[in-house]
Amino acid sequence: MVGPGIVSVVIVAYKSAETIEDCVRACATDPAVAAVVVVDNSSDEMTKAIVSKLGRSNPAVSYVANSNEGFSKGCNLGARHGAAKAPVLAFINPDVFISKSLRPLAQRALHGGIVGGDIVPTLNYPWLSCRPLPSRIREAVKAVVGPAVYRQKAGVRGDWRRVGQLMGALLVINVEVFKRLGGFDERFELYYEDVDICERASQYGGCTLHTETYGLHVGGVSSSASSGRAYVAGRISRIRYWRKRGETGTDAYLALLAVIEFVARSVARRSEGQGARRSALSLQFEELRRPGSVTVLR
Structure with a gap:
C-alpha cells in the first residue's frame, strides 16, 4: 500500500471559470492527491484568479498559463509539472467534480495500464465512462445518429472491468507508463487523444474501469466556450x-x-x-x- 500523496491531478482548462473552483477543491481535498496542476489553455483572467486564490491557501494547487495549442499539449505540459510530485497522474476535465477518493484508481494504475472510474453525467450531456474502440461501422453510424452507437453499460457496481477505451474526462495512469507511451500524441488538438492513448496502452495493461461512482461530469463547458x-x-x-x-x-x-x-x-x-x-x-x-x-x- 502506497501512502498519502500518490496522485498528481492535471486539469486542462479553457475558459473554465464557471466550474474550475469546485473541480479543484474536490481534487485538492482528496488525501490521495499530492498536487493539482491547472493548465489554462485560454489564459483566462477569471480562471487564473480563482485557481491562484485556491493556491494561496493550499500550496499543492498551481496555475500554469498556456496558449491554446490543443488539449494534448496541455495535458503533456501539466504532466511535466506533476510527474515529479507523485508516481501516478490523473487527467481530469475542469467540469468533473470528484466525490470519491482517487486512491483505488491510483493503486490499480501502479500495476500498469490506464484506469478510470464511473462518472455520473448530467441529464443534458450524456457522456459515457467507457466505450469500445472505434470501428469503421461505428464511426459511420455515429456520423448519422450521434455518439449513442458507442453506448456501453458500466457493468456490475464495484467491479473492475477491462474496456476498450476510457472517457478522457478521468484517466489515471502510472507516470512510468505515461513516459513509455510518450504521453498524449500532440497531433490531436482536441478529441481522439484519449482514444489513441487508450489503444496504445494495450501493451502496458490496457484499460480498466472501476464501476464505482467517482463523481459528476457536467460536460461541454470548455467545448461550448470554443x-x-x-x-x-x-x-x-x-x-x-x-x-x-x-x-x-x-x-x-x-x-x-x-x-x-x-x-x-x-x-x-x-x-x-x-x-x-x-x-x-x-x-x-x-x-x-x-x-x-x-x-x-x-
Whole structure:
C-alpha cells in the first residue's frame, strides 16, 4: 500500500471559470492527491484568479498559463509539472467534480495500464465512462445518429472491468507508463487523444474501469466556450486517428464519412451550426490533401 500523496491531478482548462473552483477543491481535498496542476489553455483572467486564490491557501494547487495549442499539449505540459510530485497522474476535465477518493484508481494504475472510474453525467450531456474502440461501422453510424452507437453499460457496481477505451474526462495512469507511451500524441488538438492513448496502452495493461461512482461530469463547458471550433477540431482529429491506424482505403473512407456526416447533421440541424459544418467539411478535405496542414485552435 502506497501512502498519502500518490496522485498528481492535471486539469486542462479553457475558459473554465464557471466550474474550475469546485473541480479543484474536490481534487485538492482528496488525501490521495499530492498536487493539482491547472493548465489554462485560454489564459483566462477569471480562471487564473480563482485557481491562484485556491493556491494561496493550499500550496499543492498551481496555475500554469498556456496558449491554446490543443488539449494534448496541455495535458503533456501539466504532466511535466506533476510527474515529479507523485508516481501516478490523473487527467481530469475542469467540469468533473470528484466525490470519491482517487486512491483505488491510483493503486490499480501502479500495476500498469490506464484506469478510470464511473462518472455520473448530467441529464443534458450524456457522456459515457467507457466505450469500445472505434470501428469503421461505428464511426459511420455515429456520423448519422450521434455518439449513442458507442453506448456501453458500466457493468456490475464495484467491479473492475477491462474496456476498450476510457472517457478522457478521468484517466489515471502510472507516470512510468505515461513516459513509455510518450504521453498524449500532440497531433490531436482536441478529441481522439484519449482514444489513441487508450489503444496504445494495450501493451502496458490496457484499460480498466472501476464501476464505482467517482463523481459528476457536467460536460461541454470548455467545448461550448470554443463554439464551433471544437466540432471542427474533432473532425480533423478523426482523420489523424484513422490515418495513424494505417488501414487500407482510409482516405476514401474518411472522405465519404465527411460528406455523409455533413448531410446528416445539416438535415437534423445539429447545434454546431451550418457554418461550423461547412468549415469542418472543407478543412477535412484539406487535411486529406495535405496531411498535418490544418490547425484549428490557435
